[in-house]
Amino acid sequence: xxxxxxxxxxxxxxNRTSKILIFIxxxxxxxxxxxxxxxxxxxxxxxxxxxxxxxxxxxxxxxLTTFFASQFKFFFAIVVVxxxxxxxxxxxxxxxxxxxxxKKEFIxxxxxxxxxxxxxxxxxxxxxxxxxxxxxxxxxxxxIIFRETEFLLAYFVKLxxxxxxxxxxxxxxxxxxxxxxxxxxxxxxEWILFGLMAWKLDTSLxxxxxxxFPLKSMYKLIDQPFQRIAMTKFPDKVDLSYDYGAxxxxxAIVIGWTALFIFLSYRLLKTRDL
Amino acid sequence: xxxxxxxxxxxxxxxxxxAVKDLSFTINKxxxxxxLGPNGSGKSTTLGIVLNVVNKTQGDFHWxxxxxxxHNALKKVGAIIERPNFYPYMTATQNLRLVCKIKGVDxxxxxxxxxxxxxxxxxxxxxxxxxxxxxxxxxxxxxxxxDPEILILDEPTNGLDPQGIHQIREIIKQIAAxxxxxxxxxxxxxxxxxxxxxxVVLRKGVKLxxxxxxxxxxxxxxxxxxxxKQNELITLxxxxxxxxxxxxxxxxxxxxxxxxxxxxxxxxxxxxKGIILTHLVQRKExxxxxxxxxxxxx
Numbered sequence: 193x194x195x196x197x198x199x200x201x202x203x204x205x206x207n208r209t210s211k212i213l214i215f216i217x218x219x220x221x222x223x224x225x226x227x228x229x230x231x232x233x234x235x236x237x238x239x240x241x242x243x244x245x246x247x248x249x250x251x252x253x254x255x256l257t258t259f260f261a262s263q264f265k266f267f268f269a270i271v272v273v274x275x276x277x278x279x280x281x282x283x284x285x286x287x288x289x290x291x292x293x294x295k296k297e298f299i300x301x302x303x304x305x306x307x308x309x310x311x312x313x314x315x316x317x318x319x320x321x322x323x324x325x326x327x328x329x330x331x332x333x334x335x336i337i338f339r340e341t342e343f344l345l346a347y348f349v350k351l352x353x354x355x356x357x358x359x360x361x362x363x364x365x366x367x368x369x370x371x372x373x374x375x376x377x378x379x380x381x382e383w384i385l386f387g388l389m390a391w392k393l394d395t396s397l398x399x400x401x402x403x404x405f406p407l408k409s410m411y412k413l414i415d416q417p418f419q420r421i422a423m424t425k426f427p428d429k430v431d432l433s434y435d436y437g438a439x440x441x442x443x444a445i446v447i448g449w450t451a452l453f454i455f456l457s458y459r460l461l462k463t464r465d466l
Numbered sequence: 467x468x469x470x471x472x473x474x475x476x477x478x479x480x481x482x483x484x485a486v487k488d489l490s491f492t493i494n495k496x497x498x499x500x501x502l503g504p505n506g507s508g509k510s511t512t513l514g515i516v517l518n519v520v521n522k523t524q525g526d527f528h529w530x531x532x533x534x535x536x537h538n539a540l541k542k543v544g545a546i547i548e549r550p551n552f553y554p555y556m557t558a559t560q561n562l563r564l565v566c567k568i569k570g571v572d573x574x575x576x577x578x579x580x581x582x583x584x585x586x587x588x589x590x591x592x593x594x595x596x597x598x599x600x601x602x603x604x605x606x607x608x609x610x611x612x613d614p615e616i617l618i619l620d621e622p623t624n625g626l627d628p629q630g631i632h633q634i635r636e637i638i639k640q641i642a643a644x645x646x647x648x649x650x651x652x653x654x655x656x657x658x659x660x661x662x663x664x665x666v667v668l669r670k671g672v673k674l675x676x677x678x679x680x681x682x683x684x685x686x687x688x689x690x691x692x693x694x695k696q697n698e699l700i701t702l703x704x705x706x707x708x709x710x711x712x713x714x715x716x717x718x719x720x721x722x723x724x725x726x727x728x729x730x731x732x733x734x735x736x737x738x739k740g741i742i743l744t745h746l747v748q749r750k751e752x753x754x755x756x757x758x759x760x761x762x763x764x
Binding site for chain 2: 195198199202203206207208278282283284286287288289290291292293294295297462463464465466
């Protein structure tokens, strides 16, 4: 396993473009989160300090940071897609197989890399959330700090799921740009399907089915936190309340998709003549 | 003899096209094999199948004694196919390190093999800065990294300039001299003739011949003769049953044998008849002549 990970890391880290993209996909979200946690003096008129709003309180901070950080997953998605596209355009996939890598090992080395970067990202986000939280949060009891850390698990699963989808599209169309276009098409397709179902069936049933779609199910893992922040400000407004939790079945659906995408990528490679 | 690769009734279809049809042959240790055939005769497809990049339609093949999975067997094989495929943004050394990781070979081999192909001074240059000849030599270095049991080369001199072709051939000869089994696919017959002891001849995916180069067609060779008494020599040859036909081009007479004959005895016989030769060469048909004869007859 380490051999396969090592192999892929060499391919990625020696390539300047992917190195920059990896750097951006890791540094940018943390930079943004860090910056937002600072006290900002807006042209001397007033000081903006988001921390004062209570959004960096435990446990809500877990929800907030994972939600924002996951918006930056697109940068690493480009890396995932291009790591397949490059293998095809350089024909190095053929050479790798001839040199004695099995097709299964080839897919696994990509998958391990995805898991590795998702894990690193999750660890970084949990550390930075913990630091900001400890600095701003009004509650610092261990039981409150570690409440809702399932958002970290959800973040981890979400990243793996999304990148596995990119891996599959990369394998399917062999070209990075087309694979990214496919992602966009899938996004539109999901909404069209949802629209059709909402029109023919009823909206609540359509919504339930929509939660099983690949992109929607990944998005659904970490719901938007704005409504929740509003809830904490106006606790008496009942119509604001919604289900924002990261539930086990949501995680299960995404793991299911992940397994399917990896399996399909393998099947695709196995049956293909290179 | 220890077999390295056994192919049994291998068939590959691309839709309606049958690229390889019911092909069987065995590669034994220590020989230098050539796979001959015109473009599109199924050479590369056959190699692709045994190298795990093309899926077979029917039949089977196994490496070594058959108790090893294909991808593990390939770790003991060195192969280059058509074009050198490497990561353009990595240097030669970095590319070879990657191959070492895949094959499970120690890094210490890298410098040694770069030396063999004469790329040691350029080892830290990026692959994309290399000329085609250098790329091809790097591919050979990469194929040699694991000191392979068999070296497979598919059109190794394709697209190279005469100098590059010469360099690659010299390297191949050096490797062959060390006793490494080589399988060389090519449509350049003189290339195969220069290095191979055995050939497999393919046409349209069908095997026409496999065996030793010199046994490819049943032939006893021919004499090339020149003399001042040309007419007398022609009459004499025509009356001799050892010759099947005679060809005269200007003052050069080519006489084809149908039984074995030593040039020494033939010369003596002519001398006794009063014919003195000014030119005597005995040789066999070149691979090209044999190949054309074989592909025409079938």
